[in-house]
Amino acid sequence: MADKGSRSSKLHHYTDFLPTNRKEMAAWGWSDLDILFVSGDAYIDHPAFGVPLLARFLVSHGFRVGILAQPDWRKPEALRVMGRPRLFAAVSAGAMDSMVNHYTAARKLRSNDAYTPGGRAGARPNRAVIAYTAAIKGAFKGLPVVIGGIEASLRRLAHFDYWTDQVRRSVLIDAKADLLLYGMAEKALLELAQRCAAGENPGQISDLPGSAVICVSPPEKCVEIPSYEDVSHEPDAFNRAYCLAVHEANPYCGQSVVQRHGSRWVLVNRPSLPLTQSELDNIYALPFSRRPHHSYTESIPAFQQIRFSITSHRGCCGGCAFCAIASHQGKIIQSRSPLSIVSEVSTIAQDLEFRGTITDVGGPTANMYGMRCGHPKARKSCRREGCLFPEPCRHLVVDDRAAVSLLEKVRLLPAVQHVFVASGVRLDLLERQPGYFGQLLKHHVGGLLKVAPETLSAKVAHIMRKPGPDSFTDFLARFRQQSRDLDKRQAVVPYMIAGHPGCTLEDMVDTALFLKENGLRVEQVQEFTPTPGTLATCMYHTGVDPETGQHVHVAKSPKERRLQKALLLWHVPENKNDVLQALQACGRQDVAARLLGGSPAIPGKPVLVAKRSARRSRKK
């Protein structure tokens, strides 16, 4: 059974899931596979998870695909349970980079894993893409291995690795894989499978959009970025490589990027084109069983989180410095049709455990549904990393009617009693979306609304490429006023980051004072983790903002990171000494009484408790 105690999950057939062993292959009538997926996550047959989604997509195009979820990479026989696939093996570390999955921002080992039955840690290796590729190469001599998913995607070029504090080579080289697919990969994977079925070898395919491959010489037309050897020793070269690569990220006009690694070259082709609405709808209409594989006997935390949620769109045009979404999903918003979403809700409603609550209708940023670039010509030549910073682009269509109408349609379905928006929302967009804002507060907050100012310092917000504190202040006032008008007691959950490049103790003191004086409390703080491939990680590694050339303060010592965090949690009694130390370190003892004395008494404003969930699976 998929989830202990699940009534609906007891009614399964082997063909409800893609095969994971010979017996299930036989139920599908298959004696062998075309493509074998190996994943670092448990197998949950749900469109929120990349490997099942891609595997179902390939099956719908006639390929025979099996999934090995969390196999024991130390035992070749564990990789051979479904035999040697005809075309290639496809490897993903899972929904998260395996190092992020395993270690905290303080580089301490985590004791849990939301993507594993029972939530237990240890079911996947460190650097899972490398370990699984080696295991497959050992189990099937000469079988081509294609790597993908967030871990491979964001490590496709030489990158800074926080866990070793070093610049590492492209994961394509370290894994000795044949081809790398980056981004959401449906188009690239389908074309790859079709070309392999026609006799091509993945390692020889050098012109596939959305892929990277190793070659012995660079193609004639491409952009060369500083070599691995240069970026590992010279911070300037590292930042230059980042800017050059980002400049080519437009799928319509970007060129291929090459980076020398010794005597070889890593060639990264331009990104795949975004999916059309009907292509996206077709993917979400595939026959997912929407349950964890029937062999699991324990609950999987990530499944519980997304079980009754809806992904309405992909992509994010925010361009926040610390976020890898644009680098993985792209900045172009790809929205499903209302019909497709309503149809998915109707499918959810048939689940015997559905109690009428849709827990989320969103994407990387909930209020970007239906947004688009209104200037087709500009879109095809645009080189901006996002569409919102420093000011929203004049071509960005922020019309909220599509989102308002979608929420209304879902709300009015007979089986639905509540619809919540749990994905984060962009505050600067809400200012221009009065209809969406009103509907959100009236019907979809569920007591708490997540917003992500991330900082309340104007200087740090600028470095993060986020709207500044004024935007948050305006939002808070409107939120409170409209909630009062609606006679609803609801609160905001402000997400904050400690230790982001550019943030000093003084900045954190200002943020803490703002929180206190506005009746806000943050219960859990995200410590900045320099994940591969982001602008903020460049700043963390080099101490310079690659786009402005300006020096940026970086809190690297554990002590400073701890003190920054303590300031955000000024109200926790155990932090008092750290708060006092922080104030002394930056010469702000003058505000000690303001920060630590008495609780804020702001008439009409409830004290808001803000929690940050350990992982925001949609976001990263």
Ligand code: SF4
């Ligand atoms: S032209 Fe403006 S709206 Fe269009 S993609 Fe570029 S930044 Fe975004």
